[in-house]
Amino acid sequence: MINGGTTHLAVATDHVIESFRNQLWPDYKTGAGIDPDLFAQFPLLEEALSALGVTVWPMVEYEADDALASAAAAAERDSRVVRAIICTPDKDLAQCVRGSRVVQLNRRTNVVMDEAGVMGKFGVAPASIPDYLALVGDAADGYPGLTGWGAKSSAAVLARYGHLEAIPADWRTWGVNAASPAALSATLARDRERAFLFRDLATLRTDVSVFEDVDELRWRGPTPAFPPLAAQMDRARAGAPRVR
Numbered sequence: 001m002i003n004g005g006t007t008h009l010a011v012a013t014d015h016v017i018e019s020f021r022n023q024l025w026p027d028y029k030t031g032a033g034i035d036p037d038l039f040a041q042f043p044l045l046e047e048a049l050s051a052l053g054v055t056v057w058p059m060v061e062y063e064a065d066d067a068l069a070s071a072a073a074a075a076e077r078d079s080r081v082v083r084a085i086i087c088t089p090d091k092d093l094a095q096c097v098r099g100s101r102v103v104q105l106n107r108r109t110n111v112v113m114d115e116a117g118v119m120g121k122f123g124v125a126p127a128s129i130p131d132y133l134a135l136v137g138d139a140a141d142g143y144p145g146l147t148g149w150g151a152k153s154s155a156a157v158l159a160r161y162g163h164l165e166a167i168p169a170d171w172r173t174w175g176v177n178a179a180s181p182a183a184l185s186a187t188l189a190r191d192r193e194r195a196f197l198f199r200d201l202a203t204l205r206t207d208v209s210v211f212e213d214v215d216e217l218r219w220r221g222p223t224p225a226f227p228p229l230a231a232q233m234d235r236a237r238a239g240a241p242r243v244r
Helices: 041-052 064-077 091-096 115-122 126-136 151-161 181-190 192-202 226-239
Strands: 010-014 055-059 084-087 102-106 111-113
Touching: 010 041, 010 064, 041 055, 041 226, 055 064, 064 084, 064 091, 064 102, 091 102, 091 115, 091 126, 102 115, 111 115, 115 126, 126 151, 126 192, 181 192
Parallel strands: 010 055, 084 102
Antiparallel strands: 102 111
16 A cells, blocks of 8 residues: 555554443454464554554554544545545445545455445445444344344335334335335334344444544654564564475
8 A cells, every 4th residue: 555655544453352342242243263373463463563654543442443433534524635545345334435535445356435335235325334234233243133134125224214213113104125024124123222232333433532633644654663573574484384
C-alpha cells in the first residue's frame, strides 16, 4: 500500500481476542483454539508496524473492527478527506460504507465496495447490515441469528423495512417475496429480544478515540527502530529450515 502511494494509514489489531461483547453474549468469539504459534506473531506484528512508522491501534476493551469503524466515521467528518478506504473483507465493516466516499476494499480480491456494492452483495443498505447480521447470524463471531431467517428472506424484508423494529408484526402486510413468512414472523416475535442483542453485537462502535487529526496517520517513513528489527527478521529467516 505504501509502495502504491498511500500517504495516510493505520492498522487496528485485536491485542486481545475478547472484548466487551463477551459480557453481552457468552458464546461470542474468544481466543480459545487459536494456534499458539499464530498468537505469538501478534506482538511482533504490532512491533514491526510501529517500527515501520505505521500508526497502530491495539484494541483491548474494543475490537479492531470498532477502531476501523471509528476511524472511518472520523475521516468522513473531515472535509479534507477525499476518500476513506477500509481494508478488510469482514462483512460487518460494510455498515460503515457511505456512498463512494467511505468504501471497503477486499485486498484478497482487489474489489472495492461502495454503497451500491453493499446493496448488490447483501441486498440491504449499509445502515441495515447490523439488522441483517442479527437475523442471519455470524458464525465467525459466534452468534447464530434466528431460526429460518436466511440471507434471501432477511434481505427481502430489510430492504423494505430497514430495521428490526420497523418490521410489522402481521406478516400479511409485509408485501415481500419471502419463504414461509408466517414462520419467520413467529420466530421474530418469539426471539425478538435475542435479535436485538445480536444486532448490538453486530453494531460497530464509532466513538472509540483513535485520532484527533487525520494528519496523525500520515506515513513519514520508517523509524530508527526499523533497520535493526528488519535485520533481525532477515537473520531468523536465513536460519529457518527450508520446507519442500
